[in-house]
Amino acid sequence: MERTHRLELFPDRSVTLLLFQHVKNAAALRKKAIEGSIDGALVNPTMIVDPFQILVAANKAVHLQKIGKMKTRTLNAEIIFSLSPSNNISDAFKKFGISDSDTAVLIVLVVDGDKTVNLADIASQVEGQQVSLDELPQLTDTAKVKKMYKVTPQEEKIGTLLDSVVCRMSTKDVL
Amino acid sequence: GPAGAAMGDVGPVGPPVGELGAAGLAVDGSEDAAGAAMVAEEPPAPPPLPGLRLVQQGAEAHVYRGLFLGRAAVAKLRVPKRYRHPALEERLSRRRMAQEARSLLRCRRAGIPAPVVYFVDYVTNSIFLEDIVDSVTVQDHIYSVQKSGNDTSGLHKLAEKMGELLARMHDEDIIHGDLTTANLLLRPPTEQLDLVLIDFGLSFISALPEDKGVDLYVLEKAFISTHPDTESMFQALLKSYAATSKKSGPVIKKLDEVRLRGRKRSMIG
DSSP: OOEEEEOTTSTTEEEEEEEEESOSOHHHHHHHHHHTSSOSEEEOGGGOSOHHHHHHHHHHHHHHHHTTOOSSSSHHHHHHHHHOSSSOHHHHHHHHBOOTTOSOEEEEEEEETTOOOOHHHHHHHSSSEEEOGGGHHHHOOHHHHHHHTTOOHHHHHHSOHHHHHHHHHHHTTOO | OOSSOOOOBOOSOOSOOOOBOTTSOBOOSSOOTTOSSOOOOOOOOOOOOTTOEEEEEOSSEEEEEEEETTEEEEEEEEOOOTTSOHHHHHHHHHHHHHHHHHHHHHHHHTTOOOOOEEEEETTTTEEEEEOOTTOEEHHHHHHHHHHHOOOHHHHHHHHHHHHHHHHHHHHTTEEOSOOOGGGEEEOSSGGGOOEEEOOOTTOEEOOOHHHHHHHHHHHHHHHHHHSTTOHHHHHHHHHHHHHHOTTHHHHHHHHHHHHHHOTTOOOOO
């Protein structure tokens, strides 16, 4: 159900994505993430077009962490920040993190190669139904994503929405 | 050299590649005690991507294909020039990388087909881009069409599309900086003439007709030197360019001026 991908450039890290629907305790989950009892990034899945978008964000976050150039204070925060097209950190959290009233949650875990993560433990803390990542497109709010990333109509003709999103994410901080 | 040609699987990284540096010095990998300024160029380590294949070992960058985050990608690793002062080298490398990334985004926002940027790494000076799978360079396409002997009308149509694409790019004030037929790809199926511009490492932003004229001049020279009997093709390209771009007048004028200026053109009787 969940999906894991080993980062090619940072083989000591792998990224696992878990998707939940009908979530009732988003507020509690948010608190747990902030406290650190859930060591993962809690992402708003309506802003996510494809798991690749998360991988690009996680790859960049891990890269910046390794060279000591993160803009935020934790890897999980950096992942959420990397998703955003803006350089405003609190804005990134507002739009890409989860809010107390959300009913769908995407949990992103970046794990050190050797460590085994107890996925069941994390899933048990969510009062909701875990679903396959294949369900993600149904949750995406395409119009909101287009607006957030300021996708132009000409751009839509030459590529997918994912293309537009990823391109902005990766070139956001280019001098 | 021609891009897009797979050179087979990469084995262990070999000895430094002998290349001609910008300073015109022959760079030799082996030690040379008598050497004046013989510097071994350290090739960048290949990125650890699954399905890795070396595509091109240029003087500026080594280009690889492989899977990155589950997608077909192209990795461009800059070749550090040891003869340069390290501070200059770092700055130049960074600027080229930044220019390429910026131009790619600018193109895409304007609806000009160019690869998607997946990841920019300023530490190793590498950039990971979308791989246009099964694409063919315009250079290779022209070769094969000319070889098979027929279909000159197809090439005319291709030239028109190229002119149109370049006009749109210049209208966005994007100067490619290295226009050759190897830097234009055709998506499969080739007959659809679906063009993609690549390699924006030398690109910059400019509204000046002179810069646009030079951009076209570079392409013209590349055309004539690489592809015999293509004068009419380039003419069709320019005609289409002029028809597509509202600002083409001054650009074509500058092109004519640059042609006259050109190398080996002596005004001395």
